[in-house]
Amino acid sequence: SEAQLSSTYYDKTCPNALATIRTSIRTAVSRDPRMAASLIRLHFHDCFVQGCDASILLEDSSSITSEQNAGPNKNSVRGYSVIQDAKTQVEKVCPEVVSCADIVAVAARDASVAAAGPSWTVKLGRRDSTTASFNQAENDIPRFRDGLDVLISRFASKGLNAREMVALSGAHTIGQAQCFTFRERLYSNESDIDAGFASMRKGSCPKSGNDSVLAPLDLVTPTLFDNNYFKNLIQKKGLLESDQVLFSGGSTESIVKEYSESSSTFKDDFASAMIKMGDISPLTGSQGQIRKFCSVVN
Numbered sequence: 001s002e003a004q005l006s007s008t009y010y011d012k013t014c015p016n017a018l019a020t021i022r023t024s025i026r027t028a029v030s031r032d033p034r035m036a037a038s039l040i041r042l043h044f045h046d047c048f049v050q051g052c053d054a055s056i057l058l059e060d061s062s063s064i065t066s067e068q069n070a071g072p073n074k075n076s077v078r079g080y081s082v083i084q085d086a087k088t089q090v091e092k093v094c095p096e097v098v099s100c101a102d103i104v105a106v107a108a109r110d111a112s113v114a115a116a117g118p119s120w121t122v123k124l125g126r127r128d129s130t131t132a133s134f135n136q137a138e139n140d141i142p143r144f145r146d147g148l149d150v151l152i153s154r155f156a157s158k159g160l161n162a163r164e165m166v167a168l169s170g171a172h173t174i175g176q177a178q179c180f181t182f183r184e185r186l187y188s189n190e191s192d193i194d195a196g197f198a199s200m201r202k203g204s205c206p207k208s209g210n211d212s213v214l215a216p217l218d219l220v221t222p223t224l225f226d227n228n229y230f231k232n233l234i235q236k237k238g239l240l241e242s243d244q245v246l247f248s249g250g251s252t253e254s255i256v257k258e259y260s261e262s263s264s265t266f267k268d269d270f271a272s273a274m275i276k277m278g279d280i281s282p283l284t285g286s287q288g289q290i291r292k293f294c295s296v297v298n
């Protein structure tokens, strides 16, 4: 008899929670448009490690080995301070009521809306962990060199099917990636990369050069949450190997094609899949705690 998340969870205890978070996220995205992408990714990397429990926000301490230093996160995940800023505003109106985990989930939705992506009703009532798992962050978060079968099984182990995985990967319709994440794909003489696209990207990502130079994950509409990501894949212009592998002769090709032809199908499925991802093993009831500061256990 586990407690369920509910969209009305704070209606009585903090009626202004959602409006307060929204204002905070809108301000952050208007200052730095890329933050919309970064906040969606932050929720993903939280939920894939111990569930959606704000474990990713905990910093190193005597009792915590931070997930922030794990391979997929280090010098890569952004937005920690944006979440803390929203938490600070929420604490002013309702101290010690709203979890950091819920703020991350709401921020991801508000970020999607800010980038002209879909909206959805966020379920609430997650509590914050008192632990983090560096090892799970190393082992469970998908990697950019993963093949299709590995990707499918990683998502399956979190309760998400292949169609949901393809929809969620559509988050790469916005945001940026560093050179080291796609360099091998550019120089490996693969047949599944468009030659013109490869030579364009080689310009700013030479064989031996600055690893951290950025390129847009969607070359056509990098700040707009649309279905162009899927059109790119059909043209062999996916940036990461883990992007292109979704349209490379495997079982997910028909889903990519479907999303490339219907923006509304993609957006509806993305919203549903984000709700399902937000449901990954939440702490509820008396489990965990409501942190006072998102980066430390009370």
Ligand code: HEM
Residues within 6 Å of the ligand: 034, 036, 037, 038, 040, 041, 044, 075, 076, 077, 078, 142, 143, 144, 145, 146, 151, 168, 169, 171, 172, 174, 175, 176, 177, 178, 179, 181, 217, 240, 242
């Ligand atoms: C399918 C497996 C996935 C892999 C292997 C993957 C990998 C990556 C990598 C390597 C980057 C660039 C990081 C960097 O260069 O610092 C990135 C960026 C990003 N990822 Fe994913 N990702 C996956 C799925 C997802 C999902 C499910 C979401 C969200 C629902 C997501 C959202 C994003 C966003 C929005 C960015 C851009 C972030 C920014 O600009 O700050 N990704 N991803």
Ligand SMILES: [Ca+2]
Residues within 6 Å of the ligand: 045, 046, 047, 048, 049, 050, 051, 052, 053, 054, 055, 056
């Ligand atoms: Ca987590």
Ligand SMILES: [Ca+2]
Residues within 6 Å of the ligand: 173, 174, 218, 220, 221, 222, 223, 224, 225, 226, 227, 228, 229
């Ligand atoms: Ca786009």
